Amino acid sequence: MDNGIFQVYEDEIQSLEEEVKLLTEKYEDSQQESTFFSDEEILMSIKSFQREFQGESKGHESPSDLKAQLESLEKDLSFLMKFTGIQFTSHSKKTVEKTRDRTVGKHRLSGHCYSVSFQLEFQLLEMQNKENVSAVITDLSIIMESGEDSDVSKFVSSTEERGNLLTFFRSLSSYAEWYEHRRFTFLHFK
Amino acid sequence: GVFAHLAMLEAQAHEAAVKQEEKEQQEEKLARLKARVQELRAQRDELRAKVDQQQKGQLGKEGVVSDPAQPSARAVVEWNIKRIKAMLQVFYLTGISGKLTKRGVCFCISTAYEGTYLGSYHLDLLTKPEEVQIHRHSIPIFIPLEQIATKYLQTDIRRFLAVLSDHLNAYVGRRYQADQLQEHFSNQIEGTLQRNSLCNLLVFNYNVSKKSQTFPFNARLLYGDLCCSLPTEVIVSCTPDAPASLAARAAAHSDAFRRVALHKAFRSFGSAAES
Numbered sequence: 404m405d406n407g408i409f410q411v412y413e414d415e416i417q418s419l420e421e422e423v424k425l426l427t428e429k430y431e432d433s434q435q436e437s438t439f440f441s442d443e444e445i446l447m448s449i450k451s452f453q454r455e456f457q458g459e460s461k462g463h464e465s466p467s468d469l470k471a472q473l474e475s476l477e478k479d480l481s482f483l484m485k486f487t488g489i490q491f492t493s494h495s496k497k498t499v500e501k502t503r504d505r506t507v508g509k510h511r512l513s514g515h516c517y518s519v520s521f522q523l524e525f526q527l528l529e530m531q532n533k534e535n536v537s538a539v540i541t542d543l544s545i546i547m548e549s550g551e552d553s554d555v556s557k558f559v560s561s562t563e564e565r566g567n568l569l570t571f572f573r574s575l576s577s578y579a580e581w582y583e584h585r586r587f588t589f590l591h592f593k
Numbered sequence: 594g595v596f597a598h599l600a601m602l603e604a605q606a607h608e609a610a611v612k613q614e615e616k617e618q619q620e621e622k623l624a625r626l627k628a629r630v631q632e633l634r635a636q637r638d639e640l641r642a643k644v645d646q647q648q649k650g651q652l653g654k655e656g657v658v659s660d661p662a663q664p665s666a667r668a669v670v671e672w673n674i675k676r677i678k679a680m681l682q683v684f685y686l687t688g689i690s691g692k693l694t695k696r697g698v699c700f701c702i703s704t705a706y707e708g709t710y711l712g713s714y715h716l717d718l719l720t721k722p723e724e725v726q727i728h729r730h731s732i733p734i735f736i737p738l739e740q741i742a743t744k745y746l747q748t749d750i751r752r753f754l755a756v757l758s759d760h761l762n763a764y765v766g767r768r769y770q771a772d773q774l775q776e777h778f779s780n781q782i783e784g785t786l787q788r789n790s791l792c793n794l795l796v797f798n799y800n801v802s803k804k805s806q807t808f809p810f811n812a813r814l815l816y817g818d819l820c821c822s823l824p825t826e827v828i829v830s831c832t833p834d835a836p837a838s839l840a841a842r843a844a845a846h847s848d849a850f851r852r853v854a855l856h857k858a859f860r861s862f863g864s865a866a867e868s
Contacts, residue, residue: 419633426640448669566708572687
């Protein structure tokens, strides 16, 4: 019996394992992205979760671990929104392509920074090469509340053209703070 | 004689037994591999069917689709955890994200040039009762972190991070342009681009034609504003023995370097040369 035949089987096993991993991720992504639970459903689940599964482990994380993880993540998110002034009111993501080294997701995001509201859509391409993951934004589309202002609309179209998502948020932050300051100043004089 | 003959038979039997054992081991291994392949194929086919079912289900109705079976409380909690993690990843894209720590906050400043994200830097802050301290960080040494901290850290952390982010993004933008130039126009540049660690001083000799063997132009770009990724001072000169028509281009090049990104300026030279 020569080793060649073992190699053939071993190669197939490796390729099947990769495929199974990828399909599992696709399935879980799709489940996640097409599901929605309301705040009440989430609260009720957290309560009943702790009651029902007291002490169960079976290789899963314990209810108290999951609850602690959830609380820590919520605290981080709440802190960031408060600190940066950027509040996201909705976020939806759809994975449109997923291979071993490439993931493309379509994102829809809306929110506001102080009193300036925005709506965004973009595609995020993530590629895995030997050392790191790279991320590139394409198809960026921005709708801003104060869109009639010509300076704002110029800024928005040049940002969209270059896919400059990061610059958009950095500038949004300072613009919104300035706008807020101006708003209060006017109110003061009314 | 007999003894030698017996010894030979014993050796033969031994050899045959070893060979038999080897054969059995190999057959066993083959059987295991075959079984594993079957197992994986079945798993894969099951998953493929599930994913196809999902696609069909989604094509039918846009928007909310929930599991036909009532989801367990654990599933809801796990769903929520994933949702919040996804939202925290979006904060990474905004440029400022972070995590609360026991003694303060660990901020993450992300950088990008146009649509390409180029890595992030960490800053671990301790927010003691009296004053804010930088515990650890991964900010490169040539970024004036101390200066910026002295000016803003105690009075306005947001402003401190914004200014630091401007410096980092501008540095990364300058570095990216130089890298792009080196990568895509290496045959038009003599040797390698000379630059300092902060990438705010670039010097190089270049030509505009891909076929030329000489590099008549010399460019010196100084980026005086550390928060900007365009140069404040540009000097383009041409070697004295170059044809006058070429030398006349130096002014146009200088202007281009001042107005647009380095690699984009080079692209425009290329198309101008061909026309």
